[in-house]
Amino acid sequence: MSRMTRITRTIAASALLTVLAGTAPSGCDRLPGKPPPYPPPVVLASTPAGFQATWTDRCSGCHGADGALGAGLPMRNGEYLRAVPEDTMFSIIRDGIPSSRMPGFGGDAIGGLDDEVIRSFVQGMRSAWGDAGAKGVSQGIPWKVDAGDGDPTRGARLFAAKCASCHPSDEPADRAVDPDPDPLVAGSVTDPFYLRLVSDQHLHSNIVFGRADLGMPGATGPFRGPDGRTVEGTLDAGDVADLVAYLGAGRSSLPSGPEVKDGAP
């Protein structure tokens, strides 16, 4: 091998190495192991990603993974979200609802969120689900319950006419025994244990806004009558107040379990 060839080769190899060494870091910057930026960029809870993360972390346990089909009231309900004022929603989330099972997520709570975060979370929830669900379900009835001006007797008749078919007071047929249970029968809402656990506001919200995710209509209906046929007509604010008054009165009724019949407390 001539001297010139050797020198040429050495130069070529050095150039190649230099190019590789120079480009390697830029390639390495895209390696999957590179740590994410720290501190992590602030994702506002008003953005879809930020809202979803906070929702999953703090709300999904009771209100459902996607804002519906959870055990608690669904928030994927545009009508409800538009009806509840932003400030009220903010204070419910920050301080919770006293003597209910809605805890506060801000203020003095352990790991509580800052007020700013909660405010942007409320905005995020509105922009995510503000248009979800059917419109006009609530018949324009205010979201907040009016305490103590309903007529329980009239409420009882309304209940019998429009609600009892799906909410009979006795136990629904045992699913294991009845292979084809009535899918609309959702169980008792006159159970005093149930009524003691929920506030008038809960009853009001459920009647007015329904639970579309579980097949329960809002104030617009349609309802099912005692004969199993559809009952035409909607509920107005007075009807809802009467229903709430009727149901609320059931809280003080004694549970009628076997132990009560036996005379035990």
Next chain:
Amino acid sequence: MKQEGNVRKSLDWVDDRTGLVSVAEHAMFHKVPRSAKWWYVFGSATLMFFMVQLVTGILLTTIYVPSAAEAYQSLIYIDQRIPMGWMIRALHGWSSNAMCVMMLIHMTQVFLHGTYKFPRELTWVAGVFLCLTTLGLAFTGQIMRWDANAYWGLGIGAAIVDRVPFAGNWLRSVVLGGPDISGATLSRFFALHVFILPGTLIGLIGVHLILVLKGGISEMPKVGQPIERETYREDYEKRVKKTGVPFFPDAARRDMVFCGAALIALIGIASWYGPIGPGPLPDPQSIEVAPRPDTLFLWLFAVLALLPPQTETFLILVGPPVAIALLAALPFLSPTGERAPSRRPLSVIILCIIVTALLVLTWLGIGSPWSPVMKAWTSIPTPVEYVRHRSPLELQGAIQLQYAQCRNCHSIGGEGGKRGPALDDVATRLSWDQLVRQIQQGGGNMPAYGKNLSSAETQALVAFLSTLDGGDLPATIPGAMEMQPGRDESPTVDPTAPLDEADASVASR
């Protein structure tokens, strides 16, 4: 030719003054048995990973700040601001794991092949100390991250030391540099990790290698070729002289190929998974932490978590010294005899038990089913199929299950804590009354909730739980799955009764 002559002359000059060249030449070209093949590469790979540790570790010490206030930030600085700094941390962290794994494989091979027997007893003993030093480096290394895991890991370590009779308190302040975890703690662990332990390790590696050269590389064990003190040395030397090959390049070639492959794998893992930690900062006020050690110590974590409380102090303080003493005494307990694994069934069984136990404990440590999932109650929804077709009372029970944080310890739908039993089929196992009793009075490991739940809350909870029949599984005990009969008989208005005049329009509205 002339050049080679010059090199030789220079080497001879150095050798004449130091004697080092002939030592190196002996090490390189000494004869090793022909049968020493791929089984023999793990020790070299361990050494290679240690070299990586040394190089990356020295680079890291140039930037890392061993002060309680700045350690964490300096790691972030290395990760974020130093070009490829994260890669150095990744290589350091992963090669630490790799070094420990290789070392354990190497020890397993030595144990399985009975290599620790006469005349290589002290090589094994040096190896046991190497093993302890390496594990010490791995443990002190994770303290350097000064994150929540480091903090709580130290807390556990201090609690263990504290249990030593009489001297416990004093020992704890020696370990922590004071009564509490503080800046002094980090300083002394830094000294251990960067000076004392690596220095010890280098010394021990030297001793280990000298002993390997002195005793010679062992042959693959052969059935019917037991070790006898009187004849082994002579026979071994005769065989190696007759059939052996020089270490370099014949045997070293395999070492180099294996080490090269291991190094490439290390770089691959480091670039794929990135640096290990640092985790979140320690926050003594936060209860939502699940501190856990690095993978290597997960088995120990599991042991500590699962020991019955009465035996804890005794086993923690007596167990490790006894285990280490037994390990070091191994060559003196069984110095001669057969080396082939097929003739040493007891050793093979012991090895299998140890490996299985470590793997199972590590697996348990990964899952750590003894730790509640602190955020389950707000972040894991009730499975949709448990929400559909449930009565309003049962739905309130589902809310109660979340609100009372039952799911932090109990899973449903496969999600939630693993401390208590999964509740998906609880209705087939417990009757209504048993559910009420269990919730109110607790039992097993479960606290009593009787004082925390109203009767309505208990009722709702039990109503919901009694719907969880594991997807129509049959009852496993008499009385399970029977709803409480006639619970709700509150009076309702006869729906067929006519409405009074004033409300005549209600039904049709």
